[in-house]
Amino acid sequence: MPALISSLISSLSTAPPGSSAVASAAGLLAALGSLPDPRARRGVRHALVTVVAAEVCAVVAGYRSYAAIGECVADLPADTAAVLGIDADRRPSELVMDELAT
Template sequence: MSDAPAVTVPEAVAGLPAALAGLPDPRARRGVRHRLVVVVTAAVCAVVAGYRSYTAIAEWIADVPAATALALGIAPDRRPSEAMVRRLLQAVDPDLLSAVISGWLARRTVATPSAGRRAIAVDA
């Protein structure tokens, strides 16, 4: 058992939506049901949780509790489909996305107060 306090979604993704807000949305404005920031934030959370494929990411999004979905900005009864997640993530500029997420992670390591040893591991 760990003595570390539980980390909630708002704490875990603090600042990520703001960091992603500058990403250009590659989709046409017509028919957009889920904001780019919301889908990419959820996808980042899924990947951090160990889900790697588009199908696995969509399953994570579909399976999170309603409170988590709401914290991510997703209506619990209207979650993004696997096809939408896949198409959107494939259309986003990968270099720009990587730079935005890397910058966010770098700021998190500086902004997090040291309460013992903490590390953020990121596979490239």
């Protein structure tokens, strides 16, 4: 069974002294912030940086298919989702992940 994203983010707390999991996640979000969004503005429900950050964390945790990544994101604890910029009540699904791959 793949590791949970929350365990991945928790492991970031072993980063150099003075940094935190939230700061490390913010660094990931900042690094992904310059990605151009290929989607049409109409119908976009989730920021590209949020979706890609969730995908990156899920893949690093061992999830491979869009369905598995979507399930992983759906099962995130609310505080972990918040760190990644995901609204706890409106999470990206595997359809969003698949849309970005095409």
